[in-house]
Amino acid sequence: MYSRTDSRKFKTISRRELLKLTPVIALGAFAIPQLQKPLLKGGLGFSDWTSARLFRSGHLAPTFADSELTPLDKFPINDYDIDDPQVDFDKWTLTVTGAVQKPGEYTLAQIQALPRFTQNTRHVCVEGWDVIGRFGGARLSDFLKMIGADPTARFVTVECADDYYESLDMATAAHPQSLLCYEMYGQSLTREHGAPLRLSVPTKIGYKQAKYLTDLKVSHVLEKAGYWEDQGYSEFYGL
Amino acid sequence: MATRAIAIENVKTGEVTEAVYEHPFVVRLCHWVNAVSLFVLAGSGVQIFRAFPSFGAKIPQKDLLNWPKAFALGGWLGGALQWHLTFMWIYIGTGLLYIGYQIFSGNYKQVLFVRRDLPCVWPMVRHYFLFGPKPPAREAYNALQKHAYTSAIGLGALSVLTGLAIWKPVQFSWLAWIMGGFHWARLWHFLIMWAMLAFVFGHLVMVVLHGWNNFVSMFTGWKKDPEYRSE
Numbered sequence: 001m002y003s004r005t006d007s008r009k010f011k012t013i014s015r016r017e018l019l020k021l022t023p024v025i026a027l028g029a030f031a032i033p034q035l036q037k038p039l040l041k042g043g044l045g046f047s048d049w050t051s052a053r054l055f056r057s058g059h060l061a062p063t064f065a066d067s068e069l070t071p072l073d074k075f076p077i078n079d080y081d082i083d084d085p086q087v088d089f090d091k092w093t094l095t096v097t098g099a100v101q102k103p104g105e106y107t108l109a110q111i112q113a114l115p116r117f118t119q120n121t122r123h124v125c126v127e128g129w130d131v132i133g134r135f136g137g138a139r140l141s142d143f144l145k146m147i148g149a150d151p152t153a154r155f156v157t158v159e160c161a162d163d164y165y166e167s168l169d170m171a172t173a174a175h176p177q178s179l180l181c182y183e184m185y186g187q188s189l190t191r192e193h194g195a196p197l198r199l200s201v202p203t204k205i206g207y208k209q210a211k212y213l214t215d216l217k218v219s220h221v222l223e224k225a226g227y228w229e230d231q232g233y234s235e236f237y238g239l
Numbered sequence: 240m241a242t243r244a245i246a247i248e249n250v251k252t253g254e255v256t257e258a259v260y261e262h263p264f265v266v267r268l269c270h271w272v273n274a275v276s277l278f279v280l281a282g283s284g285v286q287i288f289r290a291f292p293s294f295g296a297k298i299p300q301k302d303l304l305n306w307p308k309a310f311a312l313g314g315w316l317g318g319a320l321q322w323h324l325t326f327m328w329i330y331i332g333t334g335l336l337y338i339g340y341q342i343f344s345g346n347y348k349q350v351l352f353v354r355r356d357l358p359c360v361w362p363m364v365r366h367y368f369l370f371g372p373k374p375p376a377r378e379a380y381n382a383l384q385k386h387a388y389t390s391a392i393g394l395g396a397l398s399v400l401t402g403l404a405i406w407k408p409v410q411f412s413w414l415a416w417i418m419g420g421f422h423w424a425r426l427w428h429f430l431i432m433w434a435m436l437a438f439v440f441g442h443l444v445m446v447v448l449h450g451w452n453n454f455v456s457m458f459t460g461w462k463k464d465p466e467y468r469s470e
Contacts, residue, residue, distance in 0.1 A: 027275050
């Protein structure tokens with residue numbers, strides 16, 4: 001195609017083409033402080049929504065050979081506050097509340113009486129590092145059956161001896177690799193790694209795998225997503 | 240390739256110049272949205288990297304580099320993740336729109352480096368780097384430009400794939416596996432960012448060297464006085 005025009009008409013044509021690009025300016029909304037927060041919250045929310053849809057109940061996290069394990073002394077001890085919240089093991093129980101048939105206090109012996117599973121899985125921290133650890137414990141799904149959790153409930157939330165708190169969506173809680181973990185590397189959990197009971201959930205990011213558990217609640221609505229979630233981290237963060 | 244061309248007669252002097260419609264609207268739109276996305280993703284990406292600036296073990300941790308906070312976006316890890324997880328959707332969206340448009344409109348021929356471009360590579364290298372004579376231009380992009388743009392599109396796709404592997408190393412475990420696992424995928428993602436930034440740097444240098452008419456064409460689509468003939 002070849003046509004002729006004069007320079008004035010060409011200016012009009014060019015200007016029209018330039019104006020078509022005005023939608024790009026909409027991205028400037030991210031620079032406006034009042035809009036930035038809700039926009040980023042929306043973006044994070046969309047990512048979480050997508051994450052929940054990408055989660056497959058039957059899909060297992062990769063497992064590793066014993067030779068690939070990170071040595072226990074090289075397994076980082078991460079917490080938001082203190083390494084050892086001084087849990088009194090003799091008096092410790094897990095307090096179960098919420099949408100369950102049998103609420104109350106559960107001892108470690110009751111949890112250890114459930115079938116024990118051991119798995120070498122990757123622990124991924126939101127900071128970017130990762131380690132492969134050996135985790136042993138009871139399936140969270142078995143425990144939920146034991147306490148008679150309402151099958152229509154949507155969340156499992158936990159509270160910890162160091163005032164940390166976390167939540168899992170029910171699909172993740174019911175995943176076969178989600179453990180109430182009382183062993184690492186074939187030994188009882190050390191205090192720094194969350195004794196006497198922690199979560200080991202290889203389909204979730206590290207900060208969701210709370211340590212020093214004291215309370216577990218089954219619920220239909222999410223009251224508190226988690227300590228880091230309240231600071232602005234992703235609520236779902238499934239791997 | 241049939242390119243839309245126009246002869247412009249200056250109303251005052253009567254001088255006639257030629258202009259070619261080089262960049263269709265969708266391409267321009269994607270280009271500028273993507274420019275913003277790349278800026279945000281790289282800025283928030285290095286802020287995320289600052290949380291663990293290493294590709295080795297956590298214990299003992301050997302930092303690779305101490306990236307200054309002033310050249311990062313988001314303020315802290317959580318803030319940077321919000322930017323990253325928001326703009327990745329815009330980045331993926333523009334990427335898909337661009338690739339879809341290029342394929343269905345046939346405009347991909349403008350940028351896709353193909354076998355036919357191979358013999359033209361060496362003369363262009365000689366011209367750019369060894370002060371050789373300028374090979375005659377027959378289309379919008381020469382062989383090296385096509386090579387650069389094709390590579391950038393490839394890097395864009397790889398940045399998304401490596402990103403998915405570190406965002407979802409369990410659900411996309413096969414993807415992470417191809418890259419050597421989560422740990423390696425994180426390194427690939429980082430290296431691909433630098434490759435992309437190297438492209439952007441070279442791209443900006445060439446934009447400066449090619450002058451005003453070329454720069455304006457990415458806004459209006461029309462390039463005045465093209466160095467090549469349209470027909």
